[in-house]
Amino acid sequence: MANGLDQIKxxxxxxxxxxxxxxxETLRSPVPLMDRxxxxxxxxxxxxxxxxxxxxxxxxxxxxxxxxYTAASLIELVHTASxxxxxxxxxxxxxxxxxxxxxxxxxxxxxxxxxxxLARGLSIALENKQYRTLEIxxxxxxxxxxxxxxxxxxxxxxxxxxxxxxxxxxxxxxxLIAASCAAGAASANEDDDTINLMHAFGEKIGIxxxxxxxxxxxxxxxxxxxxxxDIKEKKMTLPLIHALNQASRSDRRRMIRSIKKYSxxxxxxxxxxxxxxxxxxxTYAEAAMHRYRDEAFELLRQLxxxxxxxxxxxLVNFVVDRTH
Numbered sequence: 001m002a003n004g005l006d007q008i009k010x011x012x013x014x015x016x017x018x019x020x021x022x023x024x025e026t027l028r029s030p031v032p033l034m035d036r037x038x039x040x041x042x043x044x045x046x047x048x049x050x051x052x053x054x055x056x057x058x059x060x061x062x063x064x065x066x067x068x069y070t071a072a073s074l075i076e077l078v079h080t081a082s083x084x085x086x087x088x089x090x091x092x093x094x095x096x097x098x099x100x101x102x103x104x105x106x107x108x109x110x111x112x113x114x115x116x117x118l119a120r121g122l123s124i125a126l127e128n129k130q131y132r133t134l135e136i137x138x139x140x141x142x143x144x145x146x147x148x149x150x151x152x153x154x155x156x157x158x159x160x161x162x163x164x165x166x167x168x169x170x171x172x173x174x175x176l177i178a179a180s181c182a183a184g185a186a187s188a189n190e191d192d193d194t195i196n197l198m199h200a201f202g203e204k205i206g207i208x209x210x211x212x213x214x215x216x217x218x219x220x221x222x223x224x225x226x227x228x229x230d231i232k233e234k235k236m237t238l239p240l241i242h243a244l245n246q247a248s249r250s251d252r253r254r255m256i257r258s259i260k261k262y263s264x265x266x267x268x269x270x271x272x273x274x275x276x277x278x279x280x281x282x283t284y285a286e287a288a289m290h291r292y293r294d295e296a297f298e299l300l301r302q303l304x305x306x307x308x309x310x311x312x313x314x315l316v317n318f319v320v321d322r323t324h
């Protein structure tokens with residue numbers, strides 16, 4: 001899968017390398033502790049999905065330029081800040097197989113580091129007079145916070161509502177991918193319709209991304225994400241919501257009780273996993289994921305054919321077909 005992503009990013013590989021260097025420069029701080037922490041974060045970066053969406057979107061909407069690097073840095077700073085803060089909120093001590101910032105330096109420092117990343121993002125946008133990109137990213141940060149709070153509220157009551165589920169993932173996951181695409185477009189093109197088109201595209205693929213992530217919870221083997229982790233954390237995912245909505249009253253009551261009261265009991269978690277696997281929940285979620293993928297493709301086809309548009313199409317397929 002990594003090779004597949006390397007192949008996809010080939011047309012913008014040089015730009016991504018330059019971006020990485022610039023991003024590291026952006027993070028430089030006169031405070032040695034901050035430098036040490038940011039060095040640790042940069043060393044364990046992920047797949048570069050969001051910068052790829054930003055650069056391909058810019059290339060497809062007019063061409064990559066200096067503003068594109070600022071836009072990609074701003075989105076990556078917001079994304080990194082959200083991950084650092086999420087780990088504090090979730091009391092998570094590991095991310096991608098590494099210790100989280102709060103695990104190594106405690107919550108107080110982790111919150112301050114997240115704040116610094118957000119502030120640094122605002123600064124570089126203002127320094128470069130990228131007001132539209134600042135607007136796009138600020139809306140994404142607001143959506144992230146609202147989505148997180150909505151999820152926490154619903155997790156307490158275990159409200160089984162598909163509309164609420166889609167609202168949560170639109171805000172929590174899709175908002176940042178949408179911002180990546182819109183910011184890339186805005187760096188290359190001032191046309192509002194084009195920027196809004198790319199935002200809508202990013203939102204569709206962001207929702208598909210989260211549904212794929214949901215489906216990993218119900219696999220037969222662990223692939224980077226522990227099986228049943230969403231159930232243990234009382235997260236209502238699409239396969240589970242659909243399975244519960246189709247279940248008999250007694251089965252539904254028992255499953256909800258298992259999630260509410262026994263989410264740390266491996267046997268009860270396994271029972272919920274098997275319940276979803278035996279239902280139509282997984283098929284239903286896969287169909288929804290493919291529907292969002294197809295809608296994303298329809299939006300992309302409004303752009304003229306280009307190597308960058310092909311790159312975005314390949315990224316969409318990667319998101320849906322990924323195995324981790």
